[in-house]
Amino acid sequence: MVEHCVGDRATSLIPPPRQPRSPRRAGPHAPSTTGVPIRITRHALPLIACAVGASLALTGCTDSDTAESKQTPASSALKPTPVPSLTQAQAREALTHYSKTNNLARQSQDRALLDTVEGGPRYAMSLADIKQDEALPQADREPYRPWSYDLSATDLYIPRLKDGQQRWFAAVTRAGSQQQYARVLILAESTKSKQQWETVATIDIDDPKQLPQIVLDKDGYATAVGATSSSLAAPVGVLRSAVTDNFATGGETTGKKVFNPSEASQRQIKVHDETTRKVGPRGTTRFASADPQFADAYALKTTTGALVIFSHTHTHTQHDAVTAPGMGIVPEKHDRAWLGTSPGPAFTYTFTCSDIASVPGVPAPSSLLGYGCRRTDAKAAGPSTSV
Numbered sequence: 001m002v003e004h005c006v007g008d009r010a011t012s013l014i015p016p017p018r019q020p021r022s023p024r025r026a027g028p029h030a031p032s033t034t035g036v037p038i039r040i041t042r043h044a045l046p047l048i049a050c051a052v053g054a055s056l057a058l059t060g061c062t063d064s065d066t067a068e069s070k071q072t073p074a075s076s077a078l079k080p081t082p083v084p085s086l087t088q089a090q091a092r093e094a095l096t097h098y099s100k101t102n103n104l105a106r107q108s109q110d111r112a113l114l115d116t117v118e119g120g121p122r123y124a125m126s127l128a129d130i131k132q133d134e135a136l137p138q139a140d141r142e143p144y145r146p147w148s149y150d151l152s153a154t155d156l157y158i159p160r161l162k163d164g165q166q167r168w169f170a171a172v173t174r175a176g177s178q179q180q181y182a183r184v185l186i187l188a189e190s191t192k193s194k195q196q197w198e199t200v201a202t203i204d205i206d207d208p209k210q211l212p213q214i215v216l217d218k219d220g221y222a223t224a225v226g227a228t229s230s231s232l233a234a235p236v237g238v239l240r241s242a243v244t245d246n247f248a249t250g251g252e253t254t255g256k257k258v259f260n261p262s263e264a265s266q267r268q269i270k271v272h273d274e275t276t277r278k279v280g281p282r283g284t285t286r287f288a289s290a291d292p293q294f295a296d297a298y299a300l301k302t303t304t305g306a307l308v309i310f311s312h313t314h315t316h317t318q319h320d321a322v323t324a325p326g327m328g329i330v331p332e333k334h335d336r337a338w339l340g341t342s343p344g345p346a347f348t349y350t351f352t353c354s355d356i357a358s359v360p361g362v363p364a365p366s367s368l369l370g371y372g373c374r375r376t377d378a379k380a381a382g383p384s385t386s387v
Helices: 044-054 063-070 088-108 120-135 236-249 263-275 333-339
Strands: 029-031 037-039 154-157 159-161 168-175 181-189 197-205 283-290 298-301 305-320 346-360 367-381
Touching (some): 120 367, 197 305, 197 367, 236 263, 236 346, 263 283
Antiparallel strands (some): 154 168, 298 305, 346 367
16 A cells, blocks of 8 residues: 555734725715606615616616615625634634644544544544554554644635635644745534534645735735636636546546646656556556545635635555465555455555645646545455456
8 A cells, every 4th residue: 555645744914804884875865867856765675676686687777776776785785795704813713722622632532522623534534543543553653742833824814705604714834944834724614513613624735835825805804716616727626536537547637637747746646656556467456536525625716816625535446366366465554444454355445635726717727736645444345356
């Protein structure tokens, strides 16, 4: 088995939100184009109806009617202004709470406690790490080292979201003597408790200089972008397919078309090349796509398009084409949490991964900036498995 994951490394200025201006209230007797006075208090509902209908047809409303209706508080309420997910102070508190709780949970291998601060692919990866560690002999287990993020070297990107949308925010933490290491985190409001934040993705960036500039409004807040938007050169579905193709074919079908040859993309292709030759002439290894276990994706507007964070799932089947009876594949030590120690003719491994890509807003290749994977399942397959 080849392990291809990125380990944990540990790292803002968002001014307080500007209070939205109240819409200017029209006068009680604003003249229409015909000179007939319009009494807003008497005709409030018809004016709102004209404002709504104006986008569908311009008949039935004069120019002054439309202008007046757009200025009424009732009409403004039809298009609520997106508000920040949370304050800067709350975001920093959520990051601090995450690191402290994560340390406690991992030191005691407390899955329930970990579940209070992690979700999505991040939680699935952590559970896999715990399961794998517990299956190793004590002498092979690495001691756990508590960690924390340097909040003074952390940039927060808090998007404005509409009412009813799941709240989330992104953070870029930096570490190292020259802050040469960067990690992107996504924290989202828990579906179990609205007052609770969970880390759902953590991805190390290969080259922090490749991070695109995230657009901030005059109050310092980011803009959320639909990850499935057709305005992007590569919506998230295309990105997932391209990442899977990097593993499955070495990028020959779509991977090299969707992504430019970044370090992260080349590393995925290298995993394909090395793993498919691992068994040698007596066997084969093939990668295949799988339906993503975690379909959520997060995107922020950048000066060139969008920064998209998403998850993908892939499997590979290692099939031993034995040349003599009794031969088989012996599980490596990190596989034994799922497979035990008995040799077998074929095994199927499942990986859960988080990826981050810079996607242009115009037709052009995207850049895969980083990814991290964990083996989250493995099982024995029968001798007739064909790949």
